Amino acid sequence: MAHVVVLGAGLGGAIMAYELKDSLRKEDTVTVVTKDAKYHFVPSNPWIAVGWRKREEITVDLAPAMAKRKINFIPVAAERLHPDKNRIELVDGQSVTYDYLVIATGPDLAFDEVPGLGPHGGFTQSVCHIDHAEKAEQAFQALLKNPGPVIIGAAQGASCFGPAYEFLFILETALRRAKIRDKVPMIFVTPEPYIGHLGLDGVGDTKGLLESEMRGKTIKWMTSTRIKKVEDGKMTVEEVGEDGVAKPEKVLPFAYSMLLPAFRGIKPVSGIEGLSNPRGFTIVDQYQQNPKFKNIFAVGVCVAIPPLAPTPVPCGVPKTGFMIESMVTATSHNIANLVRGAEPDQVGTWNAICLADFGDGGIAFVAQPQIPPRNVNWSASGKWVHLAKVGFEKYFMRKLRQGKSEPFYESLALKVLGIDKLKETKKG
Template sequence: MPNIAVIGAGLGGLPAAYELRHLLPRDYTVTLISHEPNFTFIPGLIQVALDLKPLEHIQLDLETLAQRHGLNWVSGGVTALDIPNRRITVADEKTIDYDYAMIATGASLAFDLIPGLGPQGGYTQSVCTPDHAIEARQAWLQFLDNPGPLVVGAVPGAGCFGPAYEFAFMAERELRRRGLRDQVPITYVTPEPYVGHLGVSGVKNAQALTAQLMQERGIEVIDNMTITAVEAEKMILANGQTLPFKYAMILPAFRGVQFVQDVPGLGDERGFIPVLPTQRHPNFPNIYAVGVSVELPQPDQTDIPIGLPKSGQMSEAMATAAAHNIAVDLGVIQAPLQIPTLDALCFAEFGDTGIAYIAAPVIPDPETGQRRSSYAVRGPWVVWAKAAFEKYFMLKMRYGVGMPWFEKLGLRALFKLKLFKSVLPEDIQALARV
């Protein structure tokens, strides 16, 4: 019987595996492959890095989940993908034959593009992986004993800016709580053309609300800027300015994972995977891709290259649509194909308040340059909403639920987000994003 392999078990991969298991007959195999032993709710890593939450609170054991929910669990990193023979090599020794493969690996982190960047061999911290968050927490605790300038931000090519904003504001609040704020000047440095851009231009109120909060919290902003090098307690900018720091959390550029880069034609020049609107690869019909691993065009022409964000909610929507479309391909269900609308919702927690950024869809209409809906709103309710969503999402992952109908209904009712639309196969090429 068919084997559908899902590579990656994050915010896109694990929901995809659950959706496939729900849609497909029990004698079909759904294989989940991951080099990580745990599912991690990545947005929670900022609180881990700031010693506000233990890592265990946002993790679940993947082997246990796989056994509980009927998934074939394979532990290890993918080292090769043989598309002609439909074969995956894991950890250089184990091979898995597949009928369909869904790539949900996320991105690799390009710390090497800037000298001195990153926690391994560099001088800055990261909140992109569980290991990085643990290292960042250790450095943060040392920083609290000997405080000084704090620099937070991102470099050109970063694909998500929300964590940098959250870290800056949550760190500021924590320093105030500890009575250390007057000892710590905070600088936010970013390649974004303006504060509150977050890789998505034209979001109503986003710039004004974010800039106002930066001013209220006394955080200096350096936008439209490139970090060229990092040395011990010193950051060098493209304009020649030098920023001293005792602690720095800088998001790196993203690129595709190595096994994708190794397959000719699978990814673009940076290793991101082009897809049709159905999440299917345009040249390899048995390959689907979702989440951060996917190539999405950045519609903004910014002075400094930046990535288009792919939020966790967008990744889950891509995964749900891809699972549905694989089931249609296999003939298991008789239904139109689904495509994710790429409506984006980001709850950004900024200490005792927050900002919700909504862009529906994140890529504007190519003819009009407009979105159906695009705005930002501020309030403490954002913090509560994010905490509630984290609990809800962890509960879903624990009980093997992908994206239930009431979640889709809630997002539509509260934020006017329509996550999917149905299309006929003959309409796909006309709608292609690549």
């Protein structure tokens, strides 16, 4: 009998547990260890931040969902991983041992890397967590009463740019509906070398589509921009040329700002030689398996992926939903192989499918593979994207409550977008 522990229960961890139950033997056990007893659907946070959703609408109580699948559930945060002892020390003093471990923790949010950044003692909002999004909604209500300049974007080193673009246009839509858009100058500040880079060197015509949307909505932008510091009502930034030379600093006033931070690995799994890189992300091979600790796998945002190429201001590579689903499926197969005496042989496709909602429209893109050059390099826009994003939310929440593991993005690629050959994992 094998005991498999999943550390984390976000988008990757929750479906990881379900897929393991489907692929392991009857005598094997699965345990989920997570700091949050409830799952919050992170892609809906931009809607929370403008009052279009409430917490209870995007929340799943994980304990009954896990119990339905006979998955052990421990809602206690990890203190430290001890991979040489196959043990996780928890903050309440208890320990959990494992035969195999899947790290699916998501990231630590590095607000502290920029003075004044973030909702905890800083001056900017965030949509990275539901608690942040609710605080952002309070600030949005204040903006409605006292309109002023808005700065949306991401800090240097950020890797998940999609939510920044989403919230930019969702906020713009909300301001138009409130009939105060004319009183709110908007600017998008990003470390990307151009609009629509997304940490992927663009996908299809994301550059043209996003620039066109911004021009049509009178939104200015600054690219290759480093945020030096944030103070109450003002942000100091500097643009960096292609030669790496910084231009003179600028001070941007704002009444409201939402900026995504850079990510890093969480402390309990960071600083372990052979397991984590200098940023704390977990090192894996093509099978999602750590090269040093062969019984440890990792999926999702916590996985170490090198930047696509040097840029004037550092940009990370995003881990999109389809990519995470691919990692999860490959990992469940590979652990199932190991417990049966075989070797890992499944490799995630690492393709990207993204639905970026703009409130009353949006942009979708598909990259196969995620890193160029690509076999599929497609993007499109339209009101259908907003409807697809709403459908995604409803579908994912329902399957999470029911304990089902069938992948959403596979269905989207095959049935909605008509793109085949994206779904299967492949043998290495």
